[in-house]
Amino acid sequence: MIDEFTDALVAISRHFGVLERDTVCCGDVTVPQCVALQRLYTASMGVSTLSDYLGKSTSATTRLVDGLESRGWIDRRPNPDDGRRVDLVLTDDGRQRAAELRASTEVMVGEMLEHIAEDRRDDVIEALHILETAISQCRGQCCGAFDTQ
Numbered sequence: 297m298i299d300e301f302t303d304a305l306v307a308i309s310r311h312f313g314v315l316e317r318d319t320v321c322c323g324d325v326t327v328p329q330c331v332a333l334q335r336l337y338t339a340s341m342g343v344s345t346l347s348d349y350l351g352k353s354t355s356a357t358t359r360l361v362d363g364l365e366s367r368g369w370i371d372r373r374p375n376p377d378d379g380r381r382v383d384l385v386l387t388d389d390g391r392q393r394a395a396e397l398r399a400s401t402e403v404m405v406g407e408m409l410e411h412i413a414e415d416r417r418d419d420v421i422e423a424l425h426i427l428e429t430a431i432s433q434c435r436g437q438c439c440g441a442f443d444t445q
Contacts, residue, residue: 332360340384341383343384371387
C-alpha cells in the first residue's frame with residue numbers, strides 16, 4: 297500500500313510542479329509564481345505570510361517576489377498599520393495575470409474532473425482535503441521532500 301501511495305503522490309506532485317520548482321505552468325510563469333500571484337489576488341500580505349503559505353523560506357520567497365516585482369506584477373507598499381512591515385500588492389497588470397492564471401487553472405481542473413465518475417467526485421475532493429491536511433502536518437519532517445525552496 298505504501299508503494300502505491302508513494303507512486304501516486306509523486307506522480308500528482310510532478311504534474312503540478314510541486315517537486316519541480318522551475319517548471320513553467322502557463323507560458324512564462326513558474327508554478328511558485330503562479331501560486332503566489334493567485335494567493336495575492338485574494339489578499340495583500342507580507343513576505344513572511346506568503347512564505348508560510350508557499351512553504352518556502354523567507355529568502356526564497358523574497359527572491360520569488362523580486363522576480364514578480366521586476367515583471368511589474370507586484371508592488372511593495374508600507375503596511376498602513378505597522379510602518380515596519382511591507383505588504384505585497386498586485387499591480388493592475390499583476391491582477392490581470394493572476395486572473396488569467398486562475399481561469400487557466402479552472403479549465404485544467406474542470407477537464408480533470410470530467411475524467412472522474414460523477415458519483416465519485418465528492419470522494420476525490422474529500423480525499424484531497426485529507427491529503428492536504430496530512431501534507432501540512434508533515435511539512436519539514438520528510439527529509440525536505442515538501443520543502444519547496
